[in-house]
Amino acid sequence: MWQSTDEDKPREACGVFGVWGHEDAARLCYFGLYALQHRGQESAGIAAHNDNGILLHKGMGLVADVFKPADLDKLVGLSAIGQVRYSTTGQSSLTNAQPFVVRHRRHSYALAHNGNLVNALALREQLEKTGSIFQTTMDSEIFLHLFVKNLDLGLESALVKTVESIKGAFSFVLLTSDGELIGIKDPYGFRPLCLGRVNGHYVLASETCALDLVEAQFIRELEPGEIVIINKNGIRSIQTPRPKRRAFCIFEYIYFARPDSDIFGHNVYEMRKAMGRALAAEMPVDADMVMPFPDSGNYAALGYCEESKLPFEMGMIRNHYVGRTFIQPSQSMRDFGVRVKLNPVRKLLAGKRIIIVEDSIIRGTTARTRIRALRDLGVREVHMRVSCPPHRHACHYGIDFSTRGELVASKLSTEQLRSHLGLDSLHYLSLEGLLKATGEPAAADRFCYACFNGCYPVEFDQELSKDCLEKA
Numbered sequence: 001m002w003q004s005t006d007e008d009k010p011r012e013a014c015g016v017f018g019v020w021g022h023e024d025a026a027r028l029c030y031f032g033l034y035a036l037q038h039r040g041q042e043s044a045g046i047a048a049h050n051d052n053g054i055l056l057h058k059g060m061g062l063v064a065d066v067f068k069p070a071d072l073d074k075l076v077g078l079s080a081i082g083q084v085r086y087s088t089t090g091q092s093s094l095t096n097a098q099p100f101v102v103r104h105r106r107h108s109y110a111l112a113h114n115g116n117l118v119n120a121l122a123l124r125e126q127l128e129k130t131g132s133i134f135q136t137t138m139d140s141e142i143f144l145h146l147f148v149k150n151l152d153l154g155l156e157s158a159l160v161k162t163v164e165s166i167k168g169a170f171s172f173v174l175l176t177s178d179g180e181l182i183g184i185k186d187p188y189g190f191r192p193l194c195l196g197r198v199n200g201h202y203v204l205a206s207e208t209c210a211l212d213l214v215e216a217q218f219i220r221e222l223e224p225g226e227i228v229i230i231n232k233n234g235i236r237s238i239q240t241p242r243p244k245r246r247a248f249c250i251f252e253y254i255y256f257a258r259p260d261s262d263i264f265g266h267n268v269y270e271m272r273k274a275m276g277r278a279l280a281a282e283m284p285v286d287a288d289m290v291m292p293f294p295d296s297g298n299y300a301a302l303g304y305c306e307e308s309k310l311p312f313e314m315g316m317i318r319n320h321y322v323g324r325t326f327i328q329p330s331q332s333m334r335d336f337g338v339r340v341k342l343n344p345v346r347k348l349l350a351g352k353r354i355i356i357v358e359d360s361i362i363r364g365t366t367a368r369t370r371i372r373a374l375r376d377l378g379v380r381e382v383h384m385r386v387s388c389p390p391h392r393h394a395c396h397y398g399i400d401f402s403t404r405g406e407l408v409a410s411k412l413s414t415e416q417l418r419s420h421l422g423l424d425s426l427h428y429l430s431l432e433g434l435l436k437a438t439g440e441p442a443a444a445d446r447f448c449y450a451c452f453n454g455c456y457p458v459e460f461d462q463e464l465s466k467d468c469l470e471k472a
């Protein structure tokens with residue numbers, strides 16, 4: 001039997017990358033996607049533009065498995081876009097893998113999307129009523145349908161009009177049949193998207209860690225509601241109307257983004273440490289050591305130690321060579337799936353009082369098993385500190401916990417969860433503490449934190465689920 005080893009964590013939405021004007025655009029894209037692999041592992045794809053049109057290669061799986069050198073050799077062109085995907089709307093299948101390429105009135109377009117459109121159902125219904133035929137069940141396809149309908153207005157006006165009619169979280173990279181590279185960020189700025197330059201050529205990337213790998217210089221992040229059009233004339237920026245408030249996804253800092261990336265104006269590693277420090281100040285507890293369950297919570301645990309002056313230990317060791325799936329043993333071996341990945345250091349832990357720092361508890365299943373393993377070793381006290389508030393509400397902006405039923409904190413109180421997990425104490429960082437830890441004076445109007453308090457910055461049409469467009 002095959003079993004996933006990561007069932008207790010939210011899976012990221014997607015990562016996008018784009019290159020303009022580089023003679024090896026597809027290969028650069030490949031490396032960019034490689035650096036963004038943490039944002040999506042279900043499928044990967046690259047579309048490249050040359051004088052003959054747009055070429056595409058995509059497949060299910062990790063970047064390294066989807067692309068062989070010969071595949072990249074075929075993607076000849078000076079501009080390219082790519083995507084790694086975890087499906088948030090639309091089932092996981094090759095048809096739904098991106099970039100998505102369409103042909104319209106002798107022109108081709110390729111699109112890659114990170115985020116979720118919250119008015120997708122209504123828009124799709126309207127479009128189908130007027131004759132549109134959809135190839136996929138992805139919300140991203142709606143953007144292209146609207147965009148080509150608006151093209152009589154000219155490229156720039158078509159982009160602006162389309163952005164104004166869609167709602168939700170979107171960071172798009174778009175490639176046109178003229179080889180233009182276009183970056184678009186939604187008016188609230190939910191998902192990160194940055195602009196860089198390598199050897200005089202522009203690149204767009206979900207996170208700066210991808211710029212680092214291709215040795216691109218960071219120029220700036222796109223503004224919420226900004227469209228950038230990159231072509232032989234340089235770069236042109238268009239600002240679409242945007243609300244006063246922003247809604248940068250605060251969970252990118254807590255869990256999603258890579259710690260070596262700078263997003264929304266801050267370094268992710270530093271942010272996680274600040275959250276750990278805030279956690280220690282808010283709810284200290286006497287103990288012999290602080291440890292994370294690697295790798296989640298590593299950086300918040302470092303911050304917690306800095307503030308509490310307690311020693312940091314790696315009390316559990318990760319097997320870095322275990323894959324995402326593996327063959328189960330034929331005979332029953334209790335908690336094999338958890339132990340194959342993380343194993344406690346017995347001599348370090350026996351008889352100790354420990355504080356585990358976690359970045360989040362989504363379903364709580366693996367945490368429970370790991371805590372039981374610590375108890376079995378003779379750990380005297382197990383306290384848990386979580387570097388964000390309890391997840392009690394679904395995310396409609398591109399993260400995979402899209403129904404409340406998946407969230408253990410929406411069903412159990414903190415005290416009930418403490419008892420369920422077998423802990424001596426459990427404390428979550430308060431929302432006030434989290435916002436303060438960002439160091440942003442107007443943090444309440446800068447970030448989205450709807451999964452904690454249920455106040456959604458952008459209204460959604462109805463409960464969206466992965467397969468809602470299939471049922472429609």
Ligand code: SF4
Nearest residue numbers: 249251395397448451
């Ligand atoms: Fe991020 Fe939570 Fe807002 Fe979703 S609801 S965008 S996960 S902060």
